[in-house]
Amino acid sequence: MPTAAHESSGCRLATTEGQILPLEEVMLSAEARGGLARVTVRQTFRNTYAEPLAVTYQLPLPSDSAVSGFAFTIGDRKVIGEIDRREDARVRFDQAVLEGRTAALVEQARSSVFTQELGNIPPGTDVVCEIAIDQRLRWLEEGAWEWRFPTVVGPRYLGAPGRVPDADAVTVDVADAPLPARCGLSLAVRDAVVAGHRPESPSHPVQVEAALGRFDVGLPERARLDRDVVVRWPVAELEAGLSVQTALRGDALYGLLTLVPPRPGAGQFRTR
Numbered sequence: 001m002p003t004a005a006h007e008s009s010g011c012r013l014a015t016t017e018g019q020i021l022p023l024e025e026v027m028l029s030a031e032a033r034g035g036l037a038r039v040t041v042r043q044t045f046r047n048t049y050a051e052p053l054a055v056t057y058q059l060p061l062p063s064d065s066a067v068s069g070f071a072f073t074i075g076d077r078k079v080i081g082e083i084d085r086r087e088d089a090r091v092r093f094d095q096a097v098l099e100g101r102t103a104a105l106v107e108q109a110r111s112s113v114f115t116q117e118l119g120n121i122p123p124g125t126d127v128v129c130e131i132a133i134d135q136r137l138r139w140l141e142e143g144a145w146e147w148r149f150p151t152v153v154g155p156r157y158l159g160a161p162g163r164v165p166d167a168d169a170v171t172v173d174v175a176d177a178p179l180p181a182r183c184g185l186s187l188a189v190r191d192a193v194v195a196g197h198r199p200e201s202p203s204h205p206v207q208v209e210a211a212l213g214r215f216d217v218g219l220p221e222r223a224r225l226d227r228d229v230v231v232r233w234p235v236a237e238l239e240a241g242l243s244v245q246t247a248l249r250g251d252a253l254y255g256l257l258t259l260v261p262p263r264p265g266a267g268q269f270r271t272r
Contacts, residue, residue: 024181026043027185027186028184030147030186031188031190032189032191033243036134037134037135037137039065039132039135041129043059044128046127054119057115059153060151067108069131073126075125089105102119104118106131143263144232149230182222182223183224184223186218191243199215199217201232215233217231242257242260
């Protein structure tokens with residue numbers, strides 16, 4: 001059922017009493033290299049009411065990603081999330097809310113839909129929700145990487161009433177007009193892009209600037225929350241490519257090795 005644009009974003013904070021915290025803005029910050037991207041999603045909401053609120057927050061995430069961290073900034077206080085068993089996390093969240101503390105809980109509803117709950121949000125404050133994810137890039141046959149990120153939770157087919165037990169967790173309103181909130185983008189592409197080429201987007205107009213060892217990709221204007229943000233960049237050369245990323249954690253050194261096949265039509269692959 002359509003609803004007014006200011007009442008729905010496909011991604012919103014709503015109380016059990018139906019009060020809506022409007023989405024003010026969305027910012028995607030990402031860094032991509034070697035077939036992987038580290039992405040941080042920041043979404044800003046505002047509690048315009050005169051009383052503390054307990055709210056539920058739903059957001060879309062890529063189905064080929066894994067959440068690596070989350071945090072909420074409420075006023076001047078930042079709350080860092082901790083990973084725990086689902087049942088234990090629920091108990092800790094409920095106990096904190098009962099004690100009057102500000103708390104948050106994030107759970108996966110579907111492969112591409114997450115639900116978060118926040119308790120005791122002070123009146124007259126902004127809420128900044130941050131989710132950090134690690135995402136696999138898609139390899140295109142023409143020899144390019146593709147990064148794709150959803151900006152809206154779309155309606156799902158749920159069949160007859162009662163067919164899907166948790167239908168309420170994935171049901172969203174459909175706006176009848178363009179949404180007021182907009183999305184910004186800051187993507188650093190650190191792959192060696194084929195000479196004479198730059199990252200491009202089939203979904204949005206983008207600004208691309210070359211920097212030392214990377215391309216910085218952004219949006220000239222903040223985009224509507226009505227489609228995926230897609231960026232592609234060619235990396236396949238005449239011969240197979242190789243990249244290595246390393247990281248030190250404690251006394252252990254980890255490495256990520258990425259092999260890139262030669263571009264189509266470059267001839268038979270040869271090893272040396």
